[in-house]
Amino acid sequence: MPRPNLYYEERMPSPLQRVWLEFRRNAFAIGALYILIFIVFISLFGPLLTPYGPNQQFIDAISLPPAWSVNGDVRFLLGTDELGRDMITRLIYGARYSFALPLLVVIISALIGVTLGAIAAMTVGVKSSTLKHLLDVLMSIPSLLLALVIIALTGPGLGNALLAIGLVMIPQFLHVTRNAIHDERRKPYVTASRLNGVSDYYLLTMVFFPNIVRVLVIQFTIGLSVAIFDIAALGFLRLGAQAPTPEWGSMLAQSLEVAYVTPWVMALPGLALFITLVSVNLVGETLRQAIQKQLEQ
Amino acid sequence: MTRYLLRQITLLFFTLLALSLFTFCLSYWFAGSAVTNSSGIFPDDPSYATIATARGFDGGYFGQYIAYLRHLFAGDWGRSLLDGAPVFEQLIVRFGASLEIMLLALLVAWFPGVAFGVLAALKPGRSVDNTILGMSISGYSIPVFWFAQLAILLVAVQWGLTPIAGQINPLFDIPAVTGSILIDIALAQPANPQAAYYSAFMHMILPVTVLAIMPMMLLIRLTRNSMLDVLNKNYIVSSYAKGMSTRRVLWSHALPNAMQQVIRQLSNLISLLIANTFILEVIFSWPGIGNWLVRSIYERDYPVIQGGLLIIGSLILVTHVLLNLFHAWRYPQVRKDLYAAP
Numbered sequence: 001m002p003r004p005n006l007y008y009e010e011r012m013p014s015p016l017q018r019v020w021l022e023f024r025r026n027a028f029a030i031g032a033l034y035i036l037i038f039i040v041f042i043s044l045f046g047p048l049l050t051p052y053g054p055n056q057q058f059i060d061a062i063s064l065p066p067a068w069s070v071n072g073d074v075r076f077l078l079g080t081d082e083l084g085r086d087m088i089t090r091l092i093y094g095a096r097y098s099f100a101l102p103l104l105v106v107i108i109s110a111l112i113g114v115t116l117g118a119i120a121a122m123t124v125g126v127k128s129s130t131l132k133h134l135l136d137v138l139m140s141i142p143s144l145l146l147a148l149v150i151i152a153l154t155g156p157g158l159g160n161a162l163l164a165i166g167l168v169m170i171p172q173f174l175h176v177t178r179n180a181i182h183d184e185r186r187k188p189y190v191t192a193s194r195l196n197g198v199s200d201y202y203l204l205t206m207v208f209f210p211n212i213v214r215v216l217v218i219q220f221t222i223g224l225s226v227a228i229f230d231i232a233a234l235g236f237l238r239l240g241a242q243a244p245t246p247e248w249g250s251m252l253a254q255s256l257e258v259a260y261v262t263p264w265v266m267a268l269p270g271l272a273l274f275i276t277l278v279s280v281n282l283v284g285e286t287l288r289q290a291i292q293k294q295l296e297q
Numbered sequence: 298m299t300r301y302l303l304r305q306i307t308l309l310f311f312t313l314l315a316l317s318l319f320t321f322c323l324s325y326w327f328a329g330s331a332v333t334n335s336s337g338i339f340p341d342d343p344s345y346a347t348i349a350t351a352r353g354f355d356g357g358y359f360g361q362y363i364a365y366l367r368h369l370f371a372g373d374w375g376r377s378l379l380d381g382a383p384v385f386e387q388l389i390v391r392f393g394a395s396l397e398i399m400l401l402a403l404l405v406a407w408f409p410g411v412a413f414g415v416l417a418a419l420k421p422g423r424s425v426d427n428t429i430l431g432m433s434i435s436g437y438s439i440p441v442f443w444f445a446q447l448a449i450l451l452v453a454v455q456w457g458l459t460p461i462a463g464q465i466n467p468l469f470d471i472p473a474v475t476g477s478i479l480i481d482i483a484l485a486q487p488a489n490p491q492a493a494y495y496s497a498f499m500h501m502i503l504p505v506t507v508l509a510i511m512p513m514m515l516l517i518r519l520t521r522n523s524m525l526d527v528l529n530k531n532y533i534v535s536s537y538a539k540g541m542s543t544r545r546v547l548w549s550h551a552l553p554n555a556m557q558q559v560i561r562q563l564s565n566l567i568s569l570l571i572a573n574t575f576i577l578e579v580i581f582s583w584p585g586i587g588n589w590l591v592r593s594i595y596e597r598d599y600p601v602i603q604g605g606l607l608i609i610g611s612l613i614l615v616t617h618v619l620l621n622l623f624h625a626w627r628y629p630q631v632r633k634d635l636y637a638a639p
Contacts, residue, residue: 028431137312140617142568144575145609152594152602153326229440233576236442237591252443259446260454270443277438285434285518 015294019214022290029286032279039276043100046092054093054246058084063262081265082258090246091272097158097247098235099276102227105166110220113173118204120174121181135175143168144230151239158247161240165227176219180212214291221284225277232273248273298632301625309618316610320603321365327599334599335365337376337384369607375600377593384604388586392608393476394464395585399574401505406513411559414520415547418555421525429517436514441573445507445580452503459503462582466496476584504581508573512566516559519566523558527551557628564617571613 013021023029042049058076062084067074078087120131143165150164184190193207234240235249243254248269255266324334332349333339342348349355353364368374374385417429453461464478465471471478471485471493478497487493527533528551536546575587582588586605593601625632 133308134312137308137614137617140564140568141610141613142572144572145613148575148590148594149606152606153323156594225438232440233442233572237576237579239591239594249440249442252446256446259450263450266443266446266450270440270446273440273443274438277440278435281434281438 015210015214018294019217019287019290022293023286026286029282032282032286035275035279036283039095039099039279040103042092043095046095050086050089050092052086052089054090055085055244056089058086060084063258063265065262066264078268079262079264081255082262087265087268090251091248091268094246094248094251094269094272097241097245098228098232098249098273101158101162102165102231103224105162106169106220106223106227109166109169110173110216110223113170114177114216116170117174117177118181118208121178121185122200122204135171135178138171139175143172143226144233147230147234148239151234156239156242158235158241158245161231161234164234165230168230169223169227172223173216173219176215177212180215181208184208184211218284218288218291221280221287225280225284228273228277228280298626301632302622305618305621309614312614313611316607316614317366317369318362320607320610321362323603323606324599327597327602329599333378335375335603337378337381337600339378374604374607377601378598379593379596379601384600387589387601388604388608390473390476391584391586391589392612393480394473394478394583395476395574395578395587397477397479398501398505398508398577398583398585399570401501402508402574403512403570405505405509406516410513410516411520414517415524415552415555417517417521418524418528426521430521433514433517433521436510437518439510441507441511442576442580444510445504445577448503448507449580459499462580464497464500464584465493466500469493469496473584504577504583508570508577511573512570515566515569519559519562520555524551524555526558527555530554557624557631560620560624560627563620567616567620568613571609 058080061073061076061080063082064076064080065072066079066087067077072079076086076088078091080086081090146168147161147164150167151160154160154163190203190207193203198207231240232247232249232252235245235247236253238250238253241247241250243250251269252266252273255262255269259266321335324331327334330340332345332352332354336348336352338345338348351364352368353360372385374383374388376383377387413429413433417426420426449461453459460466465482469482469487469492471481471487474481474484478501479494482490482493482497533546533551536550537543574585575591577583578585578588579591586609589601590605590609592598593605
């Protein structure tokens, strides 16, 4: 049905809306977005979907292959591990540790980092190339190494790993926010708002923020992908989540001893991790391209 | 250039100083006696009092830091709490082993990465481009520890093509001098060098390939994006208009300019490479620094943690500055931007 045109002004979609319109054209990216929504869903309602507990053992069903093979049992759809624990239950519970917790950590450090970055950029006068150089140097150190340093101080454990990743993420968001505001600072629309005499708070939330939110979204997806990978890597190195926790990385680490006898115990957590990371990276890359295309117009 | 060089070297100096200050502070932040944490000598050792005096622990913090620096430059980085081996000598050997697979992986990643990136950029939006981009994103997302395990399971166990772990068959008596196994074989002059090189090569092939995958995929994307930028420039259009062949345009106009942006982002690639080397060394039992550092974190071997962090931190900082310098030296227009900036 054609929309009756009552007004003569053009409908201009906001920057974020235009990015979304561009994003929607890529079918793979939409698929990846659905996968991410599905993972969020199972990490919220996982316990309601699974018949068993994550650490519940079945003595009669040790190292069963997935249900479709000859020796499989339909009670255990993706088989069981060497202690007789249901794989699919552990994978579903693992989504909480390997996806939901990194997501929360990135959200929290994004809030802190963006606030600090905005403060750093708004208080002009501290025109410190020193801070910029130091942050540049800090950026060049791999996040996994920084997390290892923090874990060396605090000792292994899932809580410490999460804390470490969160602390590592904060400077990245700070850096990106500060640079983005710096790039926008000299543009005419900002000068115009300044001439209007708006307060600093208004300038930040109403003038800068809508224009830098795209950059922050990209940084958020990059940070999420890095956080998921790092939490899993620390779990794999046995420095993060510890033994019975069904975190995907530590499940992989435990499966190494039986990898040659029951390969599915090793393959499945890695596959789950792989699918999650592909989805996050695909969404991030498509967003980046959409924003790039919009900037070129 | 001189001004930029001086500025970068000053920056390097101060960041290295900050790094050493940090590792110095670590011996206080770790549990237990600071003397033991920095030197690896236990309090019940008879030489404990001498060591404490030599490291300035009867004076203030500043004197201690100076003493710490003096010990660092003298090559006395303490002893491992586990086996009493001198940290510095061990570090040299392990550093060589890590550097060897890192450089080889970078080399393996470089040419296919650039080639595929250029190929994708030549046909943007076509099926070639989409295939390469899809491959690049999925390859970039493979968790490297899982991929390494799959590779071992398939190539080493199922097909039996390569050994599972280690640097070389232990029956070869190759003393570790530099840590880099290829150089060590050349130095040791074994009876049949061909067999030794062959064994080292077979041990190396799996870790280096797995390590190269992720940087290669990142490189494909970096090259493609910067190549796309460059191909839209006017000078490319004009060189086509002059009647140059595609090959000539690519080699002498597009590629050198596209490489500028790639080199600017190379430090991301290096940090990715270092993080992955850590994980892979644990999996392949490669006697490198990552393997050692991770083990020392389990065992709370504080002198080793300090030394390992110091050397890896310095490696990253020095590479960062060298890349910046190379970038400014190779591309004068970047230098102009730097000087014009206030």
